[in-house]
Amino acid sequence: MTTMAVDATRPLATGRTVLRLDGISKSFGAVAALTDINLDVAAGEVVAVVGDNGAGKSTLVKVLAGVHAPDSGTIVFDGRPVEIPDPGTAISLGIATVFQDLALCENLDVVENLFLGQELSPYRLDEVEMEKRSWGLLKQLSARIATVRVPIASLSGGQRQTVAIARSLLGDPKIIILDEPTAALGVAQTAEVLDLIERVRERGLGVVMISHNMEDVRAVADRVVVLRLGRNNGVFDVETVSSDQIVAAITGATDNVVSRRAARRAGHSDTVPASSGPPAPDAPDALGTPGATSAAGVSTHEVST
Numbered sequence: 001m002t003t004m005a006v007d008a009t010r011p012l013a014t015g016r017t018v019l020r021l022d023g024i025s026k027s028f029g030a031v032a033a034l035t036d037i038n039l040d041v042a043a044g045e046v047v048a049v050v051g052d053n054g055a056g057k058s059t060l061v062k063v064l065a066g067v068h069a070p071d072s073g074t075i076v077f078d079g080r081p082v083e084i085p086d087p088g089t090a091i092s093l094g095i096a097t098v099f100q101d102l103a104l105c106e107n108l109d110v111v112e113n114l115f116l117g118q119e120l121s122p123y124r125l126d127e128v129e130m131e132k133r134s135w136g137l138l139k140q141l142s143a144r145i146a147t148v149r150v151p152i153a154s155l156s157g158g159q160r161q162t163v164a165i166a167r168s169l170l171g172d173p174k175i176i177i178l179d180e181p182t183a184a185l186g187v188a189q190t191a192e193v194l195d196l197i198e199r200v201r202e203r204g205l206g207v208v209m210i211s212h213n214m215e216d217v218r219a220v221a222d223r224v225v226v227l228r229l230g231r232n233n234g235v236f237d238v239e240t241v242s243s244d245q246i247v248a249a250i251t252g253a254t255d256n257v258v259s260r261r262a263a264r265r266a267g268h269s270d271t272v273p274a275s276s277g278p279p280a281p282d283a284p285d286a287l288g289t290p291g292a293t294s295a296a297g298v299s300t301h302e303v304s305t
């Protein structure tokens with residue numbers, strides 16, 4: 001992975017940019033899982049990452065979680081280029097990940113799960129203190145969990161997701177990455193988890209939410225980043241984009257008119273257009289902020305369905 005200076009000229013997403021990916025690529029043998037991916041996440045912002053199966057979402061999560069090292073590109077965290085060679089580094093930097101399987105221990109109770117492997121050695125927390133902290137954290141999140149001394153196995157899917165998110169917050173992260181947090185949940189539990197995500201955002205964290213569900217994305221995200229075949233294929237402001245437009249970017253309905261136009265404007269029509277090189281200086285993107293990460297200047301108005 002190369003390290004390079006932070007490009008201060010690139011406009012910020014909304015608040016202070018906490019996490020920035022610049023040209024991240026990752027291949028598995030002949031499979032290019034990620035190609036030249038750009039992503040910005042600001043403090044107090046929920047960024048949804050959407051895309052079809054195989055689009056590269058999980059690979060992106062794993063790069064940020066320190067599971068996979070990228071082949072090229074730069075990760076800038078809190079203003080400085082970083083490498084994330086292993087999960088421990090991700091956590092100590094302040095990048096928490098809640099994987100889709102949650103990685104909770106069914107037979108252990110809520111407190112035990114929250115503090116599993118996170119005891120503050122050598123000042124090991126006692127049971128009473130851990131329980132107090134557990135309640136404090138769950139209360140802050142307005143979590144609907146009646147007792148912290150029940151095994152995870154007896155909790156609902158939404159409550160488990162809550163415990164997994166709460167556990168990731170114990171390390172006091174700046175960014176939290178959620179892989180499909182509502183995929184396995186019913187309507188009421190989904191609402192609970194979306195509330196929780198809002199609460200996390202209110203705490204000033206940057207949230208990256210991987211999702212397949214347009215409704216959830218629209219309900220909670222500030223921006224939507226579309227991946228297609230391992231490349232950026234659009235960045236949209238949730239306030240102004242329609243679900244159809246997002247779906248068009250996911251499925252590649254934007255491949256023809258829009259991407260050719262974007263490529264022309266970016267001045268290299270001979271390459272695959274989406275995300276290849278910076279947009280032309282005057283190219284508007286979905287946010288109306290020139291030069292922000294987007295499918296080479298794809299405007300929401302230009303996406304045809």
Ligand SMILES: Nc1ncnc2c1ncn2[C@@H]1O[C@H](COP(=O)(O)OP(=O)(O)O)[C@@H](O)[C@H]1O
Binds near residue numbers: 053059
């Ligand atoms: N460990 C791996 N080894 C080989 N190929 C992989 C591996 N992980 C992912 N891929 C491939 O990379 C591409 C992107 O996969 P993935 O990131 O899982 O996509 P998504 O999560 O969006 O469905 C797919 O073609 C997938 O088969």
Ligand SMILES: [Mg+2]
Binds near residue numbers: 057058059
């Ligand atoms: Mg996946």
